[in-house]
Amino acid sequence: MYIIKILFRNALRHKLRTTLTVVGVIIAVLAFGLLRTVITTWYMSVEASAANRLWTRNSVSLILPLPIAYKDKIRQIEGVRSVSHITWFGGIYIDEKNFFAQFAVEPQTYMEAFPEYYIPPEQKAAMLRDRKGAVAGRKLAQRYGWKLGNVITLKGTIYPGTWEFTLRGIYEGTRKDADETVFFFHWDYLNETLKKTAKGMEDQVGSFIVITKNLEDVTGVVQRIDNSFKNSLAETLTETEKAFVLGFISMTDAIITAIEFVSFVVIAIILAVVANTMAMTARERIGEYAILKTLGFGWFKIAGLIFGESLVISVMGCALGIGLTFPIADVFGAAMGQYFPAFNVTLETIYMDIATSIIVGLLAAIIPCWHAIKTPVAGGLRRIG
Amino acid sequence: MERKNPIVQIKHVSKSYRRGSQIVPVLNDITVDINEGEFLALMGPSGSGKSTLLNLIAGIDRVDSGSILVDGVEITGLVETELANWRANHVGFVFQFYNLIPVLTAFENVELPLLLTRLTRKERKKHVEIALAAVNLSHRLAHYPAQLSGGEQQRVAIARAVVTDPTILVADEPTGDLDRKSAEEIMDLMDGLNRELGKTIIMVTHDPRAAQKAYVIRHLDKGVLNDVHHQNSV
Ligand SMILES: Nc1ncnc2c1ncn2[C@@H]1O[C@H](COP(=O)(O)OP(=O)(O)OP(=O)(O)O)[C@@H](O)[C@H]1O
Ligand SMILES: [Mg+2]
Numbered sequence: 109m110y111i112i113k114i115l116f117r118n119a120l121r122h123k124l125r126t127t128l129t130v131v132g133v134i135i136a137v138l139a140f141g142l143l144r145t146v147i148t149t150w151y152m153s154v155e156a157s158a159a160n161r162l163w164t165r166n167s168v169s170l171i172l173p174l175p176i177a178y179k180d181k182i183r184q185i186e187g188v189r190s191v192s193h194i195t196w197f198g199g200i201y202i203d204e205k206n207f208f209a210q211f212a213v214e215p216q217t218y219m220e221a222f223p224e225y226y227i228p229p230e231q232k233a234a235m236l237r238d239r240k241g242a243v244a245g246r247k248l249a250q251r252y253g254w255k256l257g258n259v260i261t262l263k264g265t266i267y268p269g270t271w272e273f274t275l276r277g278i279y280e281g282t283r284k285d286a287d288e289t290v291f292f293f294h295w296d297y298l299n300e301t302l303k304k305t306a307k308g309m310e311d312q313v314g315s316f317i318v319i320t321k322n323l324e325d326v327t328g329v330v331q332r333i334d335n336s337f338k339n340s341l342a343e344t345l346t347e348t349e350k351a352f353v354l355g356f357i358s359m360t361d362a363i364i365t366a367i368e369f370v371s372f373v374v375i376a377i378i379l380a381v382v383a384n385t386m387a388m389t390a391r392e393r394i395g396e397y398a399i400l401k402t403l404g405f406g407w408f409k410i411a412g413l414i415f416g417e418s419l420v421i422s423v424m425g426c427a428l429g430i431g432l433t434f435p436i437a438d439v440f441g442a443a444m445g446q447y448f449p450a451f452n453v454t455l456e457t458i459y460m461d462i463a464t465s466i467i468v469g470l471l472a473a474i475i476p477c478w479h480a481i482k483t484p485v486a487g488g489l490r491r492i493g
Numbered sequence: 494m495e496r497k498n499p500i501v502q503i504k505h506v507s508k509s510y511r512r513g514s515q516i517v518p519v520l521n522d523i524t525v526d527i528n529e530g531e532f533l534a535l536m537g538p539s540g541s542g543k544s545t546l547l548n549l550i551a552g553i554d555r556v557d558s559g560s561i562l563v564d565g566v567e568i569t570g571l572v573e574t575e576l577a578n579w580r581a582n583h584v585g586f587v588f589q590f591y592n593l594i595p596v597l598t599a600f601e602n603v604e605l606p607l608l609l610t611r612l613t614r615k616e617r618k619k620h621v622e623i624a625l626a627a628v629n630l631s632h633r634l635a636h637y638p639a640q641l642s643g644g645e646q647q648r649v650a651i652a653r654a655v656v657t658d659p660t661i662l663v664a665d666e667p668t669g670d671l672d673r674k675s676a677e678e679i680m681d682l683m684d685g686l687n688r689e690l691g692k693t694i695i696m697v698t699h700d701p702r703a704a705q706k707a708y709v710i711r712h713l714d715k716g717v718l719n720d721v722h723h724q725n726s727v
Contacts, residue, residue, distance in 0.1 A: 404581025
């Protein structure tokens with residue numbers, strides 16, 4: 109009780125120094141929190157993937173297509189419940205910097221395959237009726253101020269021409285981590301246009317999305333699909349969605365590793381800052397610690413004072429930093445929405461903030477504490493005056 | 494009346510400090526008894542080892558050889574934690590520079606040594622109030638050291654030193670940093686503690702005026718303790 113009073117008052121003694129140190133901790137916690145959130149957001153798409161959803165793609169490369177004729181063949185394979193497909197469109201909306209994912213899909217089966225996206229039934233029906241209809245994620249529609257019925261024009265890059273769509277639906281993620289920035293439309297519309305304008309590009313899709321009948325037989329289904337296309341013109345590679353997403357992420361693995369590294373560098377720097385403050389503080393107080401020792405206070409009480417003060421600084425900074433992390437992550441997420449579909453600070457990141465700030469507080473106090481305890485009482489008293 | 498019961502027994506105590514590779518002898522085979530209820534003034538030139546001797550008696554420094562007994566306890570044989578406990582219960586300290594904790598009020602500073610006792614909060618409060626009343630500072634309880642004059646701070650320090658009712662009171666140049674009037678007040682207080690409450694006081698001082706209040710004066714010179722001057726015998 110008393111010790112807590114002393115260490116709080118001590119921490120506030122050098123207001124400027126304490127403030128600067130706390131601000132340092134706040135910035136570090138913020139930086140750490142945002143960097144960790146970038147990382148967790150990245151991996152969240154893996155977590156979000158469904159276990160009974162398989163992705164079948166061209167075994168040579170993710171960017172090579174597969175013939176649409178495979179669809180019926182896959183559907184007949186034992187253990188398959190339904191098949192949908194998805195094709196990357198990669199058009200430009202007004203300007204190149206307006207990046208968002210666009211897919212040509214088979215809307216009926218696609219919406220069934222992804223139950224985590226919710227579209228109001230009347231919008232769904234409108235979408236299915238309109239061959240040139242399109243559906244956008246809530247966040248995406250918000251970003252560009254799209255309303256139902258708006259005509260959205262994309263300039264093709266892979267597929268030549270200018271493409272017009274009418275917005276028929278806006279979907280919402282039923283889970284917090286759902287990606288609400290996707291734009292999709294009828295593959296039929298794409299395909300029929302290609303038949304007229306780009307002979308040779310038609311009747312092809314990017315990947316098939318296969319839903320298995322049950323979870324137990326997933327590996328069997330994977331094998332049966334790939335086996336049935338062995339030695340055909342386009343061999344397939346089927347993966348569970350988790351593996352598929354991980355494969356995609358591994359391309360950006362180096363960046364993630366770098367970000368991860370930087371997030372720990374931030375901690376190392378703040379440890380140095382807090383340790384420096386504590387070293388200065390404890391050096392100034394050697395005399396006071398000597399008085400307390402003279403009065404009969406044991407080493408653990410002295411240690412309590414030093415560790416306590418260090419923790420007050422690091423935990424105070426951490427608390428304020430966490431408080432600021434949420435609004436700043438919101439702003440950051442809104443600004444970077446196209447790259448990070450669901451930029452949410454996880455509880456785990458907060459726990460890491462708290463744990464590291466406590467560890468930093470403790471580590472920063474070790475050497476000053478050791479000095480204070482080691483200094484003989486009489487020697488400490490001689491420093492006063 | 495002279496009490497002949499030795500409360501501090503110093504036997505063949507030597508102490509030297511190491512300065513780099515050099516060994517600086519400070520105290521050389523000191524043997525002396527200090528009686529219960531005695532008010533001893535320790536004088537001598539600067540660097541003669543007065544503070545060193547006082548610190549040894551108070552258990553905040555270690556002898557090289559010899560032994561010190563206080564009230565029958567051989568403090569030279571105690572380990573660090575035992576010594577800390579012993580100090581908390583048996584020694585009151587007054588320093589030249591008051592050495593109050595700046596972030597604590599006068600009241601809290603005096604309460605500090607009581608935190609190491611079993612006293613309840615209420616009992617502590619009572620003890621602190623009595624101690625501060627004894628040094629005429631009842632009206633300054635909530636003041637911080639920086640808000641007090643040097644003399645007042647030293648009175649708080651005396652209250653802190655006596656609040657646990659220690660066996661001995663040690664003071665290292667308690668008036669060294671004070672003007673004459675404040676110094677006199679402090680000496681009157683010490684005198685009162687000795688005469689009225691029978692406290693054994695060991696005080697280092699340079700100030701002959703301060704030493705007048707004591708009734709035994711010893712001179713320390715070149716590590717050797719010289720003869721006793723009795724004065725003021727009651
Ligand atoms: N911790 C220490 N380390 C090294 N030398 C010390 C230490 N403490 C005291 N000394 C030396 O021991 C000698 C005696 O010191 P001490 O403080 O006891 O003298 P003093 O009589 O109290 O002097 P003053 O009147 O100036 O206070 C001095 O030469 C001092 O430099
Ligand atoms: Mg001295």
